Amino acid sequence: MIMNGAQIAIETLIEQGVTDVFGYPGGQVLNIYDALYCASDRLRHILTAHEQGAAHAADGYARVTGKVGVVIATSGPGATNLVTGIATAMLDSVPMVAITGNVPTYLIGRDGFQEVDITGVTMPITKHNYFVTKVEDLAETIRDAFRIAKSGRPGPVLIDIPKDVQEAECEYTYAAPYDPIRFAQASEALISEAADMINSAVRPYIYIGGGAAREGLSREIIALADKIDGYIGSSLMGLSLIPNSHVRFLGMQGMHGRYASSRGAKEADVIIAIGVRFSDRAIGDVKQYSKNAKIIQLDGDIAEINKNVSVDIGIVGDITSALLKMTELCEEKKHPNWKKKIETYREYGKAIGAEMEKNAGDTLTPKKILDVINNGKNDNTVIVTDVGQHQMWTAQYARFERPRRLATSGGLGTMGYGMGAAIGAYIAEDERPILITGDGSFGMNMTELATAVTYNIPMIIVIMNNGVLGMVRQWQTLFYDKHYSSTVLDRKTDFVKIAEAFGARGERVDSAESFKAAFERAVSYSGPYLIDAAIGMDEFVLPMLPPGAKMEDIITEDFSSSDVSSDDENEKDGAE
Amino acid sequence: MRSVISVYVENKYGVLARVAGLFMRRGFNIDSLTVSETEDSRYSRITITMDGDENSREQLISQLTKLQNVRSVKLLGGDSTVEREIMLIKVKNTPENRSEIMAATEIYRAKIIDYTTDAMCVEVTGEPSKIKAFIEVMKPIGIVEMCRTGVVALDRGANVLEK
Secondary structure (H helix, E strand, O other), rough: OEEEEEHHHHHHHHHHOOOOEOOOOOOHHHHHHHHHHHHOOOEEEEEEEOOOHHHHHHHHHHHHOOEEEEEEOOOOOHHHHHHHHHHHHHOOOOOOEEEEEEHHHOOOOOOOOOOOOOOHHHHHHHHEEOOOOOOOHHHHHHHHHHHHHHHHOOOOOEEEEEHHHOOOOOEOOOOOOOOOOOOOOOOOHHHHHHHHHHHOOOOOOEEOHHHHHHHHOOHHHHHHHHHHEEEEEEEHOOOOOOOOOOOEEEEEEEOOOHHHHHHHEEEEEEEEEEOOOOOOOOOOOOOOOOOEEEEEEEEEOOOOOOOOOOEEEEEOOOOOHHHHHHHHOOOOOOOOOHHHHHHHHHHHHHHHHHHHHHOOOEEHHHHHHHHHHHHOOOOOOOOOOOOOOHHHHHHOOOOOOOOOOOEEOOOOOOOHHHHHHHHHHHHHOOOOOOOEEEHHHHHHHHHHHHHHOOOOOEEEEEEEOOOOOOHHHHHHHHOOOOOOOEEOOOOOOOHHHHHHHOOEEEEEEOOOHHHHHHHHHHHOOOOOOOEEEEEEOOOOOOOOOOOOOOOOEEEEOOOOOOOHHHHHHHHHHHHO | OOOEEEEEOOOOEEEEHHHHHHHHHHEEEEEEEEEEEOOOEEEEEHHHHHHHOHHHHHHHHHHHHHOOOOOOOOOEHHHHEEEEEEEEEEOOOOOOOOHHHHHHHHHOOEEEEEEEOOOEEEEEEOHHHHHHHHHHHHHHOOEEEEEEOOOOOOOOOOOOOOO
């Protein structure tokens, strides 16, 4: 059938199984929006308030479903507004296709109105990108983009389509979507070498990340842990893969990880790293990281092997089959001493937490907020966060029972990610998401409340409001002599009125009891509901492993009211 | 450590920018980079010489392999590789140094390709070490300007890059 480029683009999206797209119209995508209008019965378009929100929505949609998220924006500022969203997806390996319009080909390079070289801009933050110059290439380019976005290690792909290409006509023929290309099988010799290494270990620790979470390897990883009597720790991106209720799961490790998990990684004699990239936030000092342990790394992406940490065995290829084979070759083991040690670390970690809560008394703390949320949500609820202290508290205290129930910007650390992502998560699943955010992060993209109201999205927005940029402030307290440079917000923003002005509901709470009551009201409300929860500005994310520090340097006490340097000795004692 | 890496790429929009961008973004140091057509017009061949330890070389090769337009990457170098580079070098032409330049040109099997009363341009072809040696000889004479193509390299014998 003869169609114009815009129609071909939309038909190809539908052909790829896309049912929802996020975006914002503009001059150079008028044709695409015209084609969308005509295809609105087959393809739903979600109009956001800002292109960045649309990109994060496509990202959230992709994270909870595993499908490719799609976002459309116009040329120039529309395209550049996507940049943060694309980079967020890139750093967390989220499959996304971004379509942008551009000025007609005969105007390219002349700095026409709203022209920007978006393929140049996004080259380092996309898995691949395209500038389409002929309508005949368009359908195949889009098909390729989907294949690339979801193959191997997923990521964002951008397609820039000049306006005259959208207008030009050519023959379109339907084609079935390409199957994503999976990683090749890993080397059996290395797998068996790894199994030998595990068999001779007595303190095995499994470290899981986004690569494992994406493959949904919960049962497989637990089976390995059971067989070798090992424990499981996670990066931020690996959270929600293993149920928090599982006895082998120690939670997140790293800078703000759970004590038992970070300590477990330090004391282990073998670490089996699955789908992780050894981010500096997860491992602390690269040279010190588990230097007494042998490290086995399983990853699909060859460039991850030895990138940040030198490993003893790097197994490259399909991690699912490699993991199954490795488990088969591992011997059934019991390590009672290891178990005892882990239990001690757990108890110590719990004691730190209990002490903090005791000191807090009746005041509303992040832990109390998360307790209410954990009790009030169901296993299928998606928790979305922004970035900062609230994100780390969520990573520490939120309890997940099923995979893909956490959407958070791990790699890029994008403040303002949450509103868009929560909208995307809801559009994907029709299930009420809970956004946990901070007053700083929420301020960045709160304009997406408009979208949440328009589409009547029953999301619960919990703002942990401490009136400061808490994470940066925490660093200033600890490492910058309490020079609170630009981190005390002292704004007069009334978030409840803001919610109401957008057409949502909101209330402000300042105690555990009132938070619980507010949360119940939010759960029974049919639209977006904002809870502005006041917490103390000196709440710290603890424990904390300072950047580049060794495990011995872990900070487990609240130093906001005392002098850090004089407490050095206690710190060390506490950690031993 | 100096390495020579051959990259077989699709002859498409932006490929050179992608490869060069990778070097910049990941902090690798390139000594030279050449791009040229191949026997198949759909593909180009990029030859890169770089300096760096084994780890960064492996990282670079892995990262290059991940680029969508890259078909294959191969580490060349050593006895199994032939390497050549061309240099054009312009030196001052004076009665005092004329014979020395001509003698060096002869010995290095180079060619004088331009001759005026005040300057000579010499074309030197060879391995980078030979080029370097010729530059050393010319330095005291007075180099006006010079230009090098960068290394091109192929495997000896019937070995080819996987395509």
